Amino acid sequence: EEQLVESGGGLVQPGRSLKLSCLASGFTFSNFGMNWIRQAPGKGLEWVASISSSSSYIYYADTVKGRFTISRDNARNTLYLQMTSLRSEDTALYYCARQPVARGTAFDSWGQGVMVTVSS
Amino acid sequence: DTVLTQSPALAVSLGQRVTISCRASKSVSTYMHWYQQKSGQQPKLLIYSASNLKSGVPSRFSGSGSGTGFTLTIDPVEADDIANYYCQQTNELPYTFGPGTKLELK
Numbered sequence: 001e002e003q004l005v006e007s008g009g010g011l012v013q014p015g016r017s018l019k020l021s022c023l024a025s026g027f028t029f030s031n032f033g034m035n036w037i038r039q040a041p042g043k044g045l046e047w048v049a050s051i052s053s054s055s056s057y058i059y060y061a062d063t064v065k066g067r068f069t070i071s072r073d074n075a076r077n078t079l080y081l082q083m084t085s086l087r088s089e090d091t092a093l094y095y096c097a098r099q100p101v102a103r104g105t106a107f108d109s110w111g112q113g114v115m116v117t118v119s120s
Numbered sequence: 121d122t123v124l125t126q127s128p129a130l131a132v133s134l135g136q137r138v139t140i141s142c143r144a145s146k147s148v149s150t151y152m153h154w155y156q157q158k159s160g161q162q163p164k165l166l167i168y169s170a171s172n173l174k175s176g177v178p179s180r181f182s183g184s185g186s187g188t189g190f191t192l193t194i195d196p197v198e199a200d201d202i203a204n205y206y207c208q209q210t211n212e213l214p215y216t217f218g219p220g221t222k223l224e225l226k
Binding site: 044046047050059062099104105106109110111112 | 150153162169174211217220
């Protein structure tokens with residue numbers, strides 16, 4: 001069974017950096033696109049970033065463009081999100097999610113999420 | 121960006137049929153998907169590409185629609201279905217989610 005496990009969250013001061021990881025298992029990681037999605041406390045879901053299976057295509061939400069960097073290491077079955085210049089509005093539960101490679105596919109498997117709190 | 125609109129909440133009785141709607145600000149073809157999120161859990165895919173039931177999801181869930189109008193139907197509603205339901209489009213970037221519909225018991 002496929003599994004995604006996020007890590008690296010925590011409390012960080014505004015303006016500082018944090019790097020999240022998502023370890024994949026139970027499926028061939030290199031065959032899937034991957035995404036980060038976040039959910040602020042008590043709020044809805046917001047797509048953050050997307051990376052194709054071979055890292056050829058990378059996209060970001062305007063709210064994080066220039067501050068966040070998505071990457072992956074297929075040899076280590078791991079997805080990353082480097083977050084810099086963090087703001088209070090980045091406080092959220094961050095999920096990684098798998099996306100089959102094809103036009104318009106859904107996010108068919110999600111991790112349990114990791115909390116990021118930006119506060120002084 | 122494609123904006124998705126959902127009713128904020130629906131009150132239902134167990135055993136009832138319920139329809140949750142999602143409207144897109146422009147056509148997304150059938151690249152619309154539905155997720156269920158229970159309290160304290162991650163979202164789970166229910167329906168993909170408007171009308172396809174994900175393997176393992178109970179057959180009381182169904183989806184329909186194309187273009188700008190979509191619905192998720194639960195028939196009959198069971199206690200385990202009390203959750204938030206989100207629609208999502210992957211027709212174009214940025215991917216967007218609806219604000220969610222909270223299913224509550226009457």
